[in-house]
Amino acid sequence: MKLSKESICVQSGHFPYQAHTLPIIPSSTYVFDSAEHGMDIFTNKQKGYIYSRFNNPTVDFAAEKIAALEGFGMDQLPACYLTSSGMSALSTLFLALLKPGDKILSHFSLYGGTDELFHRTLKALNIETVIVDFDDLNAVEATLKNDKAIAHIHIETPANPTLRCVDIQAIANLAKQYQKKLSVDNTFATPLLQQPLLLGADFVIHSITKYLNGHGTAVGGAVIGKDLEWMDTIFKKAFRLLGAAYNPFEAWLLVNGLKTLPLRLRQHTANAKTLAEYLNKHPKIATVNYLALSDHPYHNIAKKQMEDFGGMLSFELKGGFEAGTQFLNKLQLCVRAVSLGTCDTLVSHPASMTHIGVPREDRIKYGISDGLIRLSVGIENIQDILADFEQAL
C-alpha cells in the first residue's frame, strides 16, 4: 500500500517477538551459521550483518524511513546512511567525493561548522571552497565555466541563521549542465517541507539532531544519495573506514521522534508565523527574517520549493548587540541554547555562539550581524511564547 509522508513517519514495522515497537539491538558483532555463511556475507553473495560499524538492524530501520521520506514520489528510493553527527555526514560525504586539488562551490551563509569544515579542515587537505553569491545564477554559471577544478556544489537552504534560500532546481540544472554533483543540507526544512532530490539534487544531508529527532535527545546525521551504485561502493567504503556509524539506541530515539514530526512541524510553523508577525510590528525590532513574510527577499523561492515555511526565524533588535544580550537574559520560558528543532523554543546569538569561528567581516557581509538573534520556535502554547517575548522586550 502506498503511504503518505505523514504515515511513513508513524508507521511501525514487523519485528521479532511480535514486538510492536522497534527493538534496540546493541550488538557490536553478529554470528555466522558457518564459515561459508560468513564468507557469503563478506562477499555480498548473501545479505546479512557483520559488525555494527558497517551496519546494524535498528539503525537500518531508521535509515530506511529517512530514505522513504527524502525519496517520496521517486521511482527509485535513494540510499541513506545514518552517521554519528550532522558534521560527520558532511565530512564523510566530502571525503568520499573529493580528492586534493578539487574545489567545492558554495555560498554564504552556511552553518558555522560547515563553513569551518570548508575553510579549515578540507582546505588543509588542499580541497578549497569557492564562495559565490547564489542569488546571481550568472555568477554561479561563470564560476562553473571558468574554474575547471570545481568538482562539487554544496548548498544549504534555508540557510543557518539568515534563512537565505537557494533555488535548488536552478542550481541542479546548472550542476547537470556542467556535470557536477549537488548536495543540499536539508536540516532546516526536513523532507516533509522540502525534497531536494525531487528537485534534481544528487545528495541530501541532515543534522538529525534537529527536527527529525525533535526532542534534543541525541546528535546524529544522515547522507542520502540517489546513485545507488556509488553509495554502495565508494560511499560505503568511506563510511566504514572513517567510522561514521550511528548507534542503535539513538536510531531508536530517532524513530520515536519521527512519529510526531508532521504534527510538530505544523505547530512549529503556526507558532513561528504568529511570532514573526508580532516581531514585525514591534517598535524595538529592526528586522525579522521569516520566510512566510511576503516582503522577505527569499519568500518566493521558499514558496516555490517548500511545502511550508517551517519554525526557524531570526531577528535583530534596534539596539544591536547590547539590546540583544539584555533581551536574551530576560527570557523566562524560551531557552538560551544553540541547536534547533526541539519541542521547546531555543534562542541563540550566532555571532558569539554557532558562528563564532566565521571571520567577522564575512558574517557581516552576508547578514549575520552582531545583534542577530536566531529562534527555533517551539510547540508551546503561542500565547506563552508571546508573553515571554513581551516581558523580555
Ligand SMILES: Cc1ncc(COP(=O)(O)O)c(C=O)c1O
Ligand atoms: C544546517 C546544519 N547543518 C549541519 C549541522 C551540524 O550538525 P551536528 O551538530 O548534528 O553535527 C548543523 C548544526 O547545527 C546545522 O544547523
